[in-house]
Amino acid sequence: MSKAGLLVSHVRIWTGETGPDGKVRMIEDGAVAASDGIITYVGPTEGAPEAEVEYDHQGELLTPGLVDCHTHVVHAGNRAGEWQMRLEGASYEEVAKAGGGIVSTVKAVRAASEETLLSESFHRLKALVDEGVTTAEIKSGYGLDAGNEAKMLRVARMLGTKTGGPGVTVTTTHLGAHAMPPGGADKDAYIADVIERQLPLAVKEGLADAVDAFCEGIAFSPAQVRRVFEAARALKLPVKLHAEQLSNLGGSKLAAEFSALSVDHIEYLDTDGIAAIAKSGTVAVLLPGAFYFIKEKQKPPVDALRRAGVPIALATDCNPGSSPLTSILLAMNMACTLFGLTPQEALLGVTREGARALGMQDKIGTVTVGKQADLCVWNVREPAELAYRIGFNPLLRRIWRGEE
Numbered sequence: 001m002s003k004a005g006l007l008v009s010h011v012r013i014w015t016g017e018t019g020p021d022g023k024v025r026m027i028e029d030g031a032v033a034a035s036d037g038i039i040t041y042v043g044p045t046e047g048a049p050e051a052e053v054e055y056d057h058q059g060e061l062l063t064p065g066l067v068d069c070h071t072h073v074v075h076a077g078n079r080a081g082e083w084q085m086r087l088e089g090a091s092y093e094e095v096a097k098a099g100g101g102i103v104s105t106v107k108a109v110r111a112a113s114e115e116t117l118l119s120e121s122f123h124r125l126k127a128l129v130d131e132g133v134t135t136a137e138i139k140s141g142y143g144l145d146a147g148n149e150a151k152m153l154r155v156a157r158m159l160g161t162k163t164g165g166p167g168v169t170v171t172t173t174h175l176g177a178h179a180m181p182p183g184g185a186d187k188d189a190y191i192a193d194v195i196e197r198q199l200p201l202a203v204k205e206g207l208a209d210a211v212d213a214f215c216e217g218i219a220f221s222p223a224q225v226r227r228v229f230e231a232a233r234a235l236k237l238p239v240k241l242h243a244e245q246l247s248n249l250g251g252s253k254l255a256a257e258f259s260a261l262s263v264d265h266i267e268y269l270d271t272d273g274i275a276a277i278a279k280s281g282t283v284a285v286l287l288p289g290a291f292y293f294i295k296e297k298q299k300p301p302v303d304a305l306r307r308a309g310v311p312i313a314l315a316t317d318c319n320p321g322s323s324p325l326t327s328i329l330l331a332m333n334m335a336c337t338l339f340g341l342t343p344q345e346a347l348l349g350v351t352r353e354g355a356r357a358l359g360m361q362d363k364i365g366t367v368t369v370g371k372q373a374d375l376c377v378w379n380v381r382e383p384a385e386l387a388y389r390i391g392f393n394p395l396l397r398r399i400w401r402g403e404e
């Protein structure tokens with residue numbers, strides 16, 4: 001047998017692959033080998049190939065690299081000031097008058113250079129990477145015009161390069177249909193701008209891997225989202241949707257009609273919506289950080305999603321307004337404590353199902369021969385320990401594309 005590039009041995013492997021009993025396959029005293037960034041061996045340490053670089057462990061846990069499938073890490077400024085005002089008793093009107101809300105982030109992003117955006121966003125992404133994230137999705141949505149949306153996505157692309165980022169695969173999502181731009185009043189006219197100017201520019205520059213929108217009373221109607229999705233379909237881009245976060249407008253049903261990769265938030269998703277996404281194979285992405293930060297009361301329908309066999313993913317939703325969260329491990333803990341996910345579901349949610357929510361399940365998300373060698377070794381024995389502790393990071397080793 002020829003020498004592999006990398007070997008991690010004497011680890012307890014949580015493969016992320018489930019058997020007929022629904023349990024994830026574990027390999028005791030296991031080893032993983034990789035060459036050219038691709039996994040070539042998964043099995044017992046005895047019988048593993050030799051390698052140029054070998055990491056020998058003592059029974060610690062190895063998992064796939066983690067996937068954060070929903071973030072807004074590229075942004076400028078922060079909204080701690082308005083958060084403070086609200087906690088000191090200010091009304092939403094007073095906050096808005098003081099220039100708060102999403103408009104303040106849009107203004108900050110528009111004013112920021114690519115360099116500033118990159119350096120501010122780098123540190124947030126680095127925090128995720130330091131907890132084992134090897135793939136992150138990054139959305140635009142604070143530029144709200146063609147040039148500034150493209151600027152955000154260019155920065156996201158840079159963060160996904162070996163030299164410009166903290167060592168992580170980045171997928172990009174165009175979210176022009178996130179909110180109305182400052183001073184805008186005509187939502188249909190703005191949607192026309194998304195379709196006619198923003199998306200074509202992003203596609204021309206190769207900046208978008210997917211298209212997202214925010215379907216909500218305070219954002220865009222299903223009819224408006226449909227126009228965005230039709231444009232995405234014409235451009236051959238998959239879609240995702242911020243849906244059913246604050247009310248039920250039927251966004252998830254619409255997303256299912258377009259075979260969406262995921263519907264995200266979904267606290268108010270109803271049985272019709274669940275049936276629709278179960279049929280379309282759309283992933284339900286839960287965002288417990290936003291639920292927690294805005295003190296939402298309505299929980300996502302986890303039991304019904306399980307019964308319908310809908311894949312469930314989890315993400316940080318890292319954003320300055322409703323989820324200033326840069327800890328994927330805390331998101332896992334919150335999904336268990338707030339939503340009742342099992343620790344196995346939480347870990348699957350940030351590995352295999354997170355990959356599925358990005359359409360990348362054939363490349364990442366499980367420890368499987370032929371997939372990208374994105375791996376984490378943790379200073380724990382039981383997988384449940386990853387979701388269990390609060391504010392504790394047991395990451396020992398993170399391997400991205402076959403390299404530490």
Ligand SMILES: [Zn+2]
Binds near residue numbers: 070071242317319
């Ligand atoms: Zn979001």
